[in-house]
Structure formats: C-alpha cells, structure tokens
Amino acid sequence: xxxxxxGDEVVYRHSGVIRLTHWVAVLCVALLFLSGLQIxxxxxxxxxxxxxxxxxxxxxxxxxxxxNRTIGVTKIFGxxxxxxxxxxxxxxxxxxxxxxxxxxxxxxxxxxxxxxxxHFFFAWLLVFNGMGYLLYSLLSGHVWHDLVPSARxxxxxxxxxxxxxxxxxxxxxxxxxxxxxxRLSYLIVLFVLVPLLIVTGLTMSPGLDAAFPFLTxxxxxxxxxxxxxxxxxxxxxxxxxxxxxxxxxxxxxNNMRSMITGWYAIKRETHVExx
Amino acid sequence: xxxxxxxxxVLARLVASLGALPLAGCDFFSDNASVRNVxxxxxxxxxxxxxxxxxxxxxxxxxxxxxxxxxxxxxGSTDPDDDAYxxxxxxxxxxxxxxxxxxxxxxxxxxxxxxxxxxxxxxxxRHDCVEGWSCIGKWxxxxxxxxxxxxxxxxxAKYIVFYCADSLGxxxxxxxxxxxxxxxxxxxxxxxxxxxxNGAPLETPYGAPLRVRIExxxxxxxxxxxxxxxxxxxxxxxxxxxxxxxxxxxxEWYAGI
Numbered sequence: 001x002x003x004x005x006x007g008d009e010v011v012y013r014h015s016g017v018i019r020l021t022h023w024v025a026v027l028c029v030a031l032l033f034l035s036g037l038q039i040x041x042x043x044x045x046x047x048x049x050x051x052x053x054x055x056x057x058x059x060x061x062x063x064x065x066x067x068n069r070t071i072g073v074t075k076i077f078g079x080x081x082x083x084x085x086x087x088x089x090x091x092x093x094x095x096x097x098x099x100x101x102x103x104x105x106x107x108x109x110x111x112x113x114x115x116x117x118x119h120f121f122f123a124w125l126l127v128f129n130g131m132g133y134l135l136y137s138l139l140s141g142h143v144w145h146d147l148v149p150s151a152r153x154x155x156x157x158x159x160x161x162x163x164x165x166x167x168x169x170x171x172x173x174x175x176x177x178x179x180x181x182x183r184l185s186y187l188i189v190l191f192v193l194v195p196l197l198i199v200t201g202l203t204m205s206p207g208l209d210a211a212f213p214f215l216t217x218x219x220x221x222x223x224x225x226x227x228x229x230x231x232x233x234x235x236x237x238x239x240x241x242x243x244x245x246x247x248x249x250x251x252x253x254n255n256m257r258s259m260i261t262g263w264y265a266i267k268r269e270t271h272v273e274x275x
Numbered sequence: 276x277x278x279x280x281x282x283x284x285v286l287a288r289l290v291a292s293l294g295a296l297p298l299a300g301c302d303f304f305s306d307n308a309s310v311r312n313v314x315x316x317x318x319x320x321x322x323x324x325x326x327x328x329x330x331x332x333x334x335x336x337x338x339x340x341x342x343x344x345x346x347x348x349x350x351g352s353t354d355p356d357d358d359a360y361x362x363x364x365x366x367x368x369x370x371x372x373x374x375x376x377x378x379x380x381x382x383x384x385x386x387x388x389x390x391x392x393x394x395x396x397x398x399x400x401r402h403d404c405v406e407g408w409s410c411i412g413k414w415x416x417x418x419x420x421x422x423x424x425x426x427x428x429x430x431x432a433k434y435i436v437f438y439c440a441d442s443l444g445x446x447x448x449x450x451x452x453x454x455x456x457x458x459x460x461x462x463x464x465x466x467x468x469x470x471x472x473n474g475a476p477l478e479t480p481y482g483a484p485l486r487v488r489i490e491x492x493x494x495x496x497x498x499x500x501x502x503x504x505x506x507x508x509x510x511x512x513x514x515x516x517x518x519x520x521x522x523x524x525x526x527e528w529y530a531g532i
Contacts, residue, residue: 043406050401051344052408107305112405113525114305120532121317206403207531210491211329213336222401222409 011176013264018142021133022259028126029236031118034106036233037099038115044099046230050221058227061087061099070097123201130194146178147187153180169250175266185239193236200229322529331459335490338399343473344410347402349480352441352452355500360440368484373468377436377505380427387470387484393417396467404494405526414488416469420462423506428458432506435461436513437487440500443520454498455510455518455528456489465490468501493530495521 014022045057057075061083064073072088074081085094090101102108106118137143153160160180163169170179178186202208203216203225219225247255258264304310355361363371368387375383397415404410423435436455442448460466467488470477477483482499489496496519510516515523522528 039407043404043408045408047408050338050342050409051411052348054346054348054408107302109302111305111525113521114311116405116527117311117314117317117525118305120321120527121314124317124320204403204407205325205532206335206401206493207325207329207491209401210333210335216336222403226407 007268009266009268010263011266012262013176013258014262015136015140015142016262017132017136017140019259019262021129021136024129025126025133028122028129029240031106031122032126033233033237034104035115035118035122036230038105038107038110039112039119040230041099041105041110042112042115046227047223048220048227049223050216052223063089063097070094123198126194127198147183147190149180149183153183156180157184164246167249171267185243189236189239193232193239197229197232197236200225200232204229318527318529321527321532325529325531326459332463333491335400335465338401338411340399340413342411343399343413347410347412347472347481348404348408350404350406350494352443352499353480355439355441356446357440357442360500360502364479364483371484371502373485373501374503375422375426375505376503377507378429378432379423379506380429381425383422383426385422390417390422390468390470390485393421396464397471398465398467398488398490400465400488400490402494402497405521405530413473414467414469415471415474416467416485416488418464419466419468419487420464422468422504423461426506428506431508433458434507434510434518436505436507436510437498437501438503438505439498440502450514450520450523452498452500452520453513454487454496454520455507455513456492456496460489460492463489463491491531495519495526496530 044062045052045054045060047053047057059074059076061072061074063070065071070089071082072084072086072090074083074087083089086101087099088097090096090098096102098105098110102110105115107114137147157180164181169175199215200219203212203219204222209216209222216222216225219228254265371387373383373385373390375385394417395415396418397413399411399413402410402412419435434455434457436453439452439454441452442450443452444450456466465488469482469486469488470484472478472481477486482501485501486499487497487501510518514520517523518528519526
C-alpha cells in the first residue's frame with residue numbers, strides 16, 4: 001500500500017495470475033461467442049430433448065417471404081418477430097440470408113468448418129486458462145477472501161443493488177474489496193455459468209456421450225444441452241456487457257490500470273465538517 | 276497542413292480498422308495458413324484427450340423404438356449423380372458388390388446377400404450432424420470387424436477407407452466422397468455396415484445399398500453409398516491427404532466432437 005502525491009491511496013488489487021487469466025478469458029470468450037454464432041448459423045434452430053423435432057423447434061431464425069419481399073424472421077415459443085436487418089436477413093443491402101449477421105460471426109463469411117476450428121481451439125485455451133485460475137485462486141485463498149461474501153455483506157445485498165442502480169459506487173475502505181454484487185456475480189459466472197457452458201459443450205460431443213451418457217441425459221438430452229449452451233452463452237454476454245458498463249461508470253482509467261498493472265487508486269476521503 | 280491531413284487520415288483509418296477488426300481481422304487470420312495450423316492443433320488435442328480419457332469400448336447410448344425420429348433428415352448427397360451407381364440401383368443392387376481390398380490377406384467381393392448372411396447387429400442410435408441437429412434411427416448391419424476378420428488385416432494396416440459412389444459437386448465433380456477411420460473405431464462393436472434402416476432396406480437418401488455407422492463420431496463420418504473398403508497404412512495419397520472428403524475441406528478428420 002502506498003500513498004501518492006495527491007493523497008490518494010494506491011493498493012495492489014489484482015495479482016499477476018488474476019490479470020493474465022482475466023485477459024486470456026476475455027479473448028477466449030469473445031472468440032468463442034463469435035465462432036459459436038457461426039456454428040449456430042449452420043442450423044439456426046433450437047430444440048429440447050435428445051433429437052430435433054424439425055417441425056417444432058422452440059426457437060428458430062430464418063428468412064421468409066412476405067408480400068413479395070424477403071424478411072428476416074425470428075420465432076421463439078411460437079411467437080414470430082420481424083428481425084430484418086439483424087436476424088435472418090442482414091448485410092449492407094439486406095441480402096444475406098443467415099441467422100446471425102456476418103459482423104457477429106467468426107469468420108465473417110459462412111464457413112462452419114473454420115468456425116469449429118476457432119471454437120475448439122479457444123475452448124481448449126479457456127479450459128487451460130480456467131484450470132490455472134482455479135488452481136491459483138483456491139490455493140492462494142482468492143476465492144475465500146475476495147469472492148465468497150460474508151454474512152454481513154450478504155445482508156447488504158439490497159442496499160448494494162440500490163447503490164449500483166443509483167450509480168453510487170463504494171469509496172474509501174469499502175472500495176478496497178469487491179462489493180457483494182461483484183462477489184455474487186463473479187461466483188455465478190465462474191462456478192455456474194462457465195462450468196455449465198463447458199459441460200453442455202462437452203455433451204454435444206458424440207464421443208463423450210458414449211462414455212458419459214448420464215451427463216447428457218441429466219441435461220435433458222443432446223438437443224436440450226445445445227439449447228442450454230446457447231442460453232448460457234448469451235447470459236455470459238449479458239454479464240460481460242453489464243461488467244463493461246460498470247467498469248466505464250466506476251472510473252474506467254483506474255479500473256483498467258488495476259486490471260493491467262494491478263494498482264488501484266482509492267480516492268482520499270474529503271470530510272465535510274459540520275458547521 | 277498535409278501533416279494534419281495525414282494524421283486525420285491515419286486516425287480515420289485506425290478507427291475504421293478497429294471497427295472492422297472482428298470481421299476483417301479474423302477473416303485474415305482464418306485464411307492465414309500458419310494461423311490455421313495453430314488452430315488445427317486443437318483437433319489432435321481433442322482426439323488425444325478423448326482416446327486417453329474415454330474407454331475405447333464405451334458404447335454409444337441406444338434408444339427404444341418410441342424414440343425413433345418420424346422424419347430423419349438426409350444430408351449431403353441424397354441421390355448419387357453417377358452412371359454406374361444409377362445402373363446398379365435400377366436393378367435393386369443385385370449386381371452391386373462390396374469390394375474389400377488393400378492390406379488384407381484375402382480380398383473380398385461381397386453381395387448384399389453375402390453381407391446379410393453375416394451375423395447382424397441392430398442398434399437404435401442418435402445421429403448427430405455437424406450442423407447441430409440430431410435424429411434417432413434404427414440401423415441393422417454387419418459389424419465391420421467381422422468383414423475385416425474374414426478378409427484378414429495385414430499387420431501394417433492402420434486405417435480403413437470407405438470409397439463412395441457420390442460426389443457432392445454434381446455430375447462433373449471428380450471428387451468422390453470418401454472417409455477413413457482408425458482401427459479402434461473400425462473394430463468398435465457398434466461400427467456396422469448398415470443395409471437396413473428402421474427395419475427396411477436402406478433408402479437412397481440414407482445411403483443405399485450400404486452405409487457405415489460410426490456411432491461415437493459425427494454424421495459426416497458415416498459414409499453412404501459405399502462401393503469399396505480398403506485397408507491402408509496411410510491416407511496421405513488420397514484426395515488432399517487429410518483422410519476424408521470433409522477433412523479435405525477443413526472439417527476435423529476426428530469427428531468425436
């Protein structure tokens with residue numbers, strides 16, 4: 001802990017392992033998401049159960065004809081939405097009939113084979129990265145000290161939620177540690193969302209299904225696993241968006257510096273004396 | 276003045292390229308041979324991990340009659356555009372012979388009746404397409420291991436290659452569909468040369484007269500319209516050298532994922 005010229009206190013917030021694994025995960029998740037959408041585009045429909053009931057997907061994206069023109073249509077649980085320009089039909093002249101637009105897929109052109117190559121490479125990298133992170137976090141006590149909230153913090157969840165919504169972020173001593181919302185959301189991402197994404201990804205593999213059929217069955221079948229995989233991917237993206245918004249709103253330079261160099265500045269508390 | 280203009284242009288270009296990074300950047304990388312070589316390493320890792328961690332004898336899950344798909348999607352070729360095949364099909368494949376050769380002690384020529392004379396295996400399994408969908412069907416056929424045992428594999432045989440009648444590029448396409456598997460999959464009890472589907476002779480869209488079932492891999496491994504089976508030491512001399520029609524087109528040779 002150091003104090004700099006202007007009186008701000010500077011604390012070493014993120015260790016090297018945390019910073020490195022964080023940025024590797026950012027890279028992996030981004031590329032997995034984009035290549036995953038490429039893979040989804042090869043058969044843009046979701047089902048429940050072991051097999052695909054082609055007549056009754058629970059969700060699907062496609063192009064359709066309406067009044068002599070082509071439109072993009074997204075169907076969810078039987079409800080139909082015109083999503084021309086984004087889902088089903090997109091591109092500069094709205095001529096590309098594909099589920100997700102090319103600016104959201106990796107590669108940008110339609111190529112399932114290359115999409116899979118990207119997806120599996122970065123899936124492996126994410127697994128190795130995750131193992132390194134977990135090993136370090138469990139051994140160093142990061143999980144217990146920094147992530148698992150105390151009973152007192154848990155009682156303050158409501159207050160913390162209100163403060164976040166009002167964009168009042170923790171200051172001073174409070175800002176030295178993750179607040180309860182951070183702890184809960186990081187725990188959910190690390191120990192629920194990402195493991196579920198990995199397991200549902202693995203249960204789409206016919207090789208793994210032969211060895212561990214109970215896993216696939218526990219998830220409701222291969223097509224259910226695929227659907228859960230898709231939902232979890234979007235839940236992770238939703239987390240990432242909120243995470244980035246919070247980073248921007250709660251002092252972007254300080255936050256970025258702390259995740260790059262490890263050092264985080266705590267603003268000196270200026271007390272206003274009562275008159 | 277020109278400096279400022281340059282700076283502005285550079286800035287504009289920077290912003291534009293940053294915006295296009297997810298597209299152009301990754302397309303550049305996707306097309307780059309050395310990047311592809313790195314990405315392709317994941318396949319060896321996947322195969323090594325599956326072969327190391329999963330039992331070689333693990334059977335794919337089998338289902339009940341009630342689970343069979345009412346509509347089983349047919350992908351790839353659905354009616355081979357090949358003169359010789361069409362002539363064979365017109366006579367109900369009575370003149371069709373499965374050629375079994377390569378690194379074997381005694382090459383075979385097997386008719387459909389010959390294949391049906393082997394002990395048969397019936398399995399209701401899930402077919403997982405690389406595109407993402409799954410269908411369940413009932414397959415009856417002769418275990419590939421029995422055919423290979425009758426032919427007698429030579430010690431240097433490492434892979435089994437399936438040569439098919441179809442070419443996905445149409446009549447003029449010289450690239451016939453082919454697939455290959457290693458001996459672990461070839462001798463797996465559920466690897467069968469199927470002549471029946473859902474209790475009736477295989478229909479044309481599903482690979483008549485004979486297709487292979489490799490239940491622990493994706494659909495594209497399960498070659499249809501099989502004309503010949505060859506035991507080889509390497510498949511480098513075939514097609515583009517990657518061991519299968521789709522592997523030559525960037526898909527994984529090992530399709531266990």
